[in-house]
Amino acid sequence: MTPLAAEAVPLRFQIGARTLGSIARRLVRFPLSLDTVLDGPLPILPPLARGADGYAVTSLPEHGLASLRRAAGGMIGYVRQRYPRHYADLTIGFAAYQAALSGNTRSGLKRKTKRVIALSGGALDVRRFRTADELGAFHAVARGISQRTYQERLLGGGLPDDPAFVRTMTALAAAGQVRAWLLYIAGEPAAYLYCPIEGGTVRYDHVGHDPAFNDLSPGGVLMLEAMRDLYAEPGLTRFDFTEGDGQHKRSFATAGVACVDVLLLRPTLANRATIAALEAFDRGALWAKHGVTRLGLERVARRLRR
Structure with a gap:
């Protein structure tokens, strides 16, 4: 088996959206698709190239962790994150999907949608994009929104604007393999959603x-309308909320699989020190989170993290 290319990956010491520092290791990224998470088989890791420190495996089903560690031999492993890999079943119909959402989610979305409609002159202004020309127009507006989000300012996780992304987006649109949406409120672009489709x-x-x-929850209002569109489109089977947890994902998913993000590193002195530092930081962050919860300071903590 040919070794895969390793890349410099910053292993972040992060609290919420704030990165306090990082250690770079040369890792082979190994993200698992939702199909693999649900149906397997578990991945066979390729050999490491000389100079690579190890692997970063994301969305590994938790039941496969022991097997992966055995297959990795003498490498040192560390679970960096545990979360459900959330998804929604797109075959059940929109009415059944709405019924699967919690009562609080349904009532909250109904109330906020009414507020958005009232501010927008009596109609919900959701714009839909799927062709190459349409996606070009979408990208120009969505980038303007993205530049104002904390995801881009603090995490570097906004909608990309590099030429490679634009080429990929255009090619996917030409093949009918992407859907995108914009929500306008009172004539102003308020939220965007970009979703490729595969199989x-x-x-x-x-x-x-x-x-x-923020007070209008535009992301949630737009998400529900996007799901309405997707349930009306034949041939779609699942909506994959990808890696990581979050209230938004929990609110709109119909199911989830317990997963882990795991580092597997060569047992060098530098890598052992890296694992020890990450473990100490994560343990301290968890202790601090529990303390914040006990003291009822979650709202203050959210403001500080952003």
Whole structure:
């Protein structure tokens, strides 16, 4: 088996959206698709090239962790994150999907949608994009929103604007393999959603909203309308909320699989020190989170993290 290329990956010491520092290791990224997470088989790791420190495996089903560690031999492993890989079943119909959402989610979305409609002159202004020309127009507006989001300012996780991304977006649109949406409120672009499609699975790749509209939850209002569209489209099977957890994903998913993000590193002195530092930081962050919860300071902590 040919070794895969390793790249410099910053292993972040991060609290919420704030990165306090990082250690770079040369890793082979190994993200698992939702199909692999649900149906297997578990991955066979390729050999490491000389100079590579190890692997970063993301969305590994938790039940496969022991097997992966055995297959990795003498490498040192560390679970950096545990979360459900959330997804929605797109075959059940929109009415059944709405019924699967919690009562609080349904009532909250109904109330906020009414507020958005009232501010927008009596109609919900959602614009839909799927052709190459349409996606070009979408990208120009969505980039303007993305630049104002904390995801881009603090995490570097906004909608990309590099030529490689634009070429890929255009090619996917020409093949009918991407859907995108914009929500306008009172004539102003407020939220965007960009979703590639592969083999019937719609992927939650890029999302953001203008913080000026935070009180209206524009991301949630747009998400529900996007799901309405997807349930009306034949041939789609799942909506993949991708790696990581979050209230938004929990609210809109119909199911999830327990997953882990795991580092597997060569047992060098530098890598052992890296694992020890990450473990100490993560343990301290967890202790601090529990303390914040006990003291009822979650709202203050959210403001500080951003």
